[in-house]
Amino acid sequence: MAWTGDDDSFQDFIDRHGVTFPNISDGPGEVFNRFGISYQPALVIVGTDGSIETVAGAVDDSLLEQIITEAT
Amino acid sequence: MPDVTRSTSLRRSARWPALVAALALTAAACSSGDDAGDGAGTPAADPAATAAPAATTAPSTGDTASDTADGDTATGDTAPGDTGGDTATGDTAAASTTPATEAPVAVPAALQFTAPLVGGGDFDGAELAAKPTVFWFWAPT
Numbered sequence: 001m002a003w004t005g006d007d008d009s010f011q012d013f014i015d016r017h018g019v020t021f022p023n024i025s026d027g028p029g030e031v032f033n034r035f036g037i038s039y040q041p042a043l044v045i046v047g048t049d050g051s052i053e054t055v056a057g058a059v060d061d062s063l064l065e066q067i068i069t070e071a072t
Numbered sequence: 073m074p075d076v077t078r079s080t081s082l083r084r085s086a087r088w089p090a091l092v093a094a095l096a097l098t099a100a101a102c103s104s105g106d107d108a109g110d111g112a113g114t115p116a117a118d119p120a121a122t123a124a125p126a127a128t129t130a131p132s133t134g135d136t137a138s139d140t141a142d143g144d145t146a147t148g149d150t151a152p153g154d155t156g157g158d159t160a161t162g163d164t165a166a167a168s169t170t171p172a173t174e175a176p177v178a179v180p181a182a183l184q185f186t187a188p189l190v191g192g193g194d195f196d197g198a199e200l201a202a203k204p205t206v207f208w209f210w211a212p213t
Contacts, residue, residue: 001208002190002212003210003211004211005212007191009212010190010212011190012212013210013213014190022189022195023190024187024190024195025187025189025190030187031185034185035182035209037209041208041210042209043206043208043209044206044207044209045204045205045207046180046182046183046204046205046206047204048202048203049180050178050180050181050182050183068206071204071206072204
């Protein structure tokens, strides 16, 4: 979910970091607003039941693994 | 009769490696402690991280439409897709492409949106309904 930029800057970031998963172009921040996110980086976890959890800031490996475990 | 529960489980399993890979990349990009994009957490490219389309339930092999179409005639044929005057083979081909019935998945409000994708195309949140999903919010720096 890319924000504050245009498609060229988003694509440049994606290319530099080898990101291979799909990325939403959200320059205006509409999807950010939809999830109540006004900062970055952040993660939003949507559970299979539609529940939402927000994690503000960067995450390390252990926290990411914990998030994955809880999401399943 | 397809096993819907098993099908759902398999679909989750098929998607999970992609999600894990995507998240691993996310962590790598974010774990530097800086705003994403400073280059310190450059993730490695991983073809497995490409979102794979969810597996669909295999067409039913015991399709009743094709069964009832055997030996049918143009008159009184009730097989779906039958235009009349066709052969049993034609009916079988048409019927076997019909996927097994699957219970509709409720789309949570959070996923009821579409948005453009970087590089073209559109994202449809509804496609992720009933699947564990992680969105990474980032900005280029």
